[in-house]
Amino acid sequence: xxxxxxxxxxxxxxxxxxxxxxxxxxxxxxxxxxxxxxxxxxxxxxxxxxxxxxxxxxxxxxxxxxxxxxxxxxxxxxxxxxxxxxxxxxxxxxxxxxxxxxxxxxxxxxxxxxxxxxxxxxxxxxxxxxxxxxxxxxxxxxxxxxxxxxxxxxxxxxxxxxxxxxxxxxxxxxxx
Amino acid sequence: xxxxxxxxxxxxxxxxxxxxxxxxxxxxxxxxxxxxxxxxxxxxxxxxxxxxxxxxxxxxxxxxxxxxxxxxxxxxxxxxxxxxxxxxxxxxxxxxxxxxxxxxxxxxxxxxxxxxxxxxxxxxxxxxxxxxxxxxxxxxxxxxxxxxxxxxxxxxxxxxxxxxxxxxxxxxxxxxxxxxxxxxxxxxxxxxxxxxxxxxxxxxxxxxxxxxxxxxxxxxxxxxxxxxxxxxxxxxxxxxxxxxxxxxxxxxxxxxxxxxxx
Numbered sequence: 129x130x131x132x133x134x135x136x137x138x139x140x141x142x143x144x145x146x147x148x149x150x151x152x153x154x155x156x157x158x159x160x161x162x163x164x165x166x167x168x169x170x171x172x173x174x175x176x177x178x179x180x181x182x183x184x185x186x187x188x189x190x191x192x193x194x195x196x197x198x199x200x201x202x203x204x205x206x207x208x209x210x211x212x213x214x215x216x217x218x219x220x221x222x223x224x225x226x227x228x229x230x231x232x233x234x235x236x237x238x239x240x241x242x243x244x245x246x247x248x249x250x251x252x253x254x255x256x257x258x259x260x261x262x263x264x265x266x267x268x269x270x271x272x273x274x275x276x277x278x279x280x281x282x283x284x285x286x287x288x289x290x291x292x293x294x295x296x297x298x299x300x301x302x303x304x
Numbered sequence: 305x306x307x308x309x310x311x312x313x314x315x316x317x318x319x320x321x322x323x324x325x326x327x328x329x330x331x332x333x334x335x336x337x338x339x340x341x342x343x344x345x346x347x348x349x350x351x352x353x354x355x356x357x358x359x360x361x362x363x364x365x366x367x368x369x370x371x372x373x374x375x376x377x378x379x380x381x382x383x384x385x386x387x388x389x390x391x392x393x394x395x396x397x398x399x400x401x402x403x404x405x406x407x408x409x410x411x412x413x414x415x416x417x418x419x420x421x422x423x424x425x426x427x428x429x430x431x432x433x434x435x436x437x438x439x440x441x442x443x444x445x446x447x448x449x450x451x452x453x454x455x456x457x458x459x460x461x462x463x464x465x466x467x468x469x470x471x472x473x474x475x476x477x478x479x480x481x482x483x484x485x486x487x488x489x490x491x492x493x494x495x496x497x498x499x500x501x502x503x504x505x506x507x508x509x510x511x512x513x514x515x516x517x518x519x520x521x522x523x524x525x526x527x528x529x530x531x532x533x534x535x536x537x538x539x540x541x542x543x544x545x546x547x548x549x550x551x552x553x554x555x556x557x558x559x560x561x562x563x564x565x566x
Contacts, residue, residue: 143378150369155361156354162362172368179372194329197350198322205322232360267321267353292314299352 131196138186146183153197154179157204163229163268164208174211178204205270228264251301259294266291310335311345320349442527449530452486453477461542463562468546469493474562476503476542483535487544489520490529492561495546502547503531504555505539508565514543519551541565 129148137145158175165171181203189199230252252260258280265271265279266287277284298304318324319332336343452458461476473491478484487503495501501520507513518533520526545552546559 146373146376146378150372153354154364154369155358158364159357159359159361168362171362172364175364175368176372176375180375183376192330192333193326194322194333195320195346195350197354198320198329202322229357229360232362263353263356266318266323267357270321270323272323273318288314288318289312290314291317292312295317295349295352298356299348302352302355304348304352304355 135191135196146179149182150179153200156197157200159229159232160201160204160268161208162232163264164205165211170211170215171208174204174207178207181207201267202270228260229268230260230264254301255297256294258290259297262287262291263294305335305339307339307341311342316342316346317349320346320353446528449486449528449532452479452484452532453488453530455479457481459566461564461566463542463544463564465491466560466563468559469561472561474544474564476564478536478539478542478566483537485517485533485536487520487531487533488529489523489531489544492520492523492529492544495520495523498549499546500549500551501544501561502551502555503533504543504545505536506541506543507538508540514555515539516551516553516555519547520544539566 129152134145134148134152137148154175157178158171161171161174161178162168165174178200182200185203189196193199261280262276265276266273271279273284273287276282276287280287282290315324315328316332319329324332332342332346336346455477457479459478459480461478463474463476465472469492471491472493475488475491477486477488485503485505489501492501501523503517503520504514505517507515515536517536518531520531523529541564543555543563544561545555545557546561547556
């Protein structure tokens with residue numbers, strides 16, 4: 129289902145729309161939330177909150193402002209960060225930088241797709257450590273280019289292109 | 305516009321990630337509308353990052369999915385269903401109450417019927433007891449009659465039919481010791497209404513002197529047709545005449561049914 133098809137369903141407030149929305153994006157959102165909020169239970173609460181926000185604020189989204197997926201990923205990141213702030217995780221920023229989304233694999237038996245996970249683990253081995261870091265910071269943690277360049281100690285101008293190369297590697301592997 | 309160079313810059317990835325300003329977002333959204341290769345590239349990047357991140361998603365419970373649906377009040381349909389379901393239970397409740405009432409009513413009726421049957425059976429029983437009693441009495445009477453008739457000291461007098469009714473006959477059992485007289489009137493026809501048979505003890509010489517020794521009252525009701533009449537110490541013959549109800553002082557000889565000498 130494309131974004132456009134999904135949006136038609138969502139605007140009609142069809143119950144099926146929610147099911148599709150959940151099937152398409154809940155895992156992606158939950159992975160992002162978990163890299164930020166490291167507590168599984170709290171992450172589930174955040175996921176609930178995120179879907180409530182998506183559903184209630186759907187009218188404030190317009191395709192002219194960007195991708196629907198982008199809009200919901202931003203909601204997931206912002207809600208997670210709000211959660212961290214409310215919990216006074218003062219040292220969280222530092223801790224966040226020390227681990228990344230790949231750490232979610234540590235708890236491999238809890239992964240939703242074990243079979244996929246076997247494939248992805250091999251892929252992760254192939255994926256350059258630089259790529260894991262840069263995708264983790266930019267996509268999962270929502271760092272700005274400036275913040276990422278400082279964190280990774282690379283020139284600001286190369287953040288974008290390095291990330292692009294990593295995504296290209298990923299697309300090659302996923303045949304996208 | 306050199307779309308390839310634009311795509312290679314890596315800005316579309318940041319666009320999908322959501323790291324650009326609102327102005328940049330609107331520019332790219334417009335470009336995506338204009339250039340299909342830009343739009344296709346955006347969709348591919350999005351698919352790649354959705355696939356990557358989804359793969360790293362930890363397990364999350366189905367219960368959470370249900371919780372979210374509840375929060376979004378998406379279970380309205382089910383709640384609406386609950387209302388008729390609840391009223392259905394109400395109907396079932398009422399139906400059960402009605403059935404119970406009907407059941408009690410039926411049981412009450414059954415009880416009444418049973419009580420009535422008990423009363424009926426009791427009255428039947430009483431009737432039967434009465435019948436048995438009356439049969440006992442009857443039996444006793446018959447036994448007494450038989451005993452009287454069978455008494456060897458009896459003098460049996462056969463009375464033959466006379467002119468009025470030649471086919472009639474009767475028997476007199478007369479115990480000369482006890483003077484008791486019994487009449488077997490089974491050979492007599494049923495008397496007409498308002499009439500009654502009268503039994504006479506007759507003295508033949510020197511003059512025919514009849515003495516009434518009784519009426520065969522309740523002739524029809526007496527099944528055995530054996531009647532006890534008044535004691536007689538002396539008689540030379542017996543006769544039975546048909547007389548008006550209540551009997552006569554002297555016999556109506558024209559209505560002499562049977563006659564026999566001792």
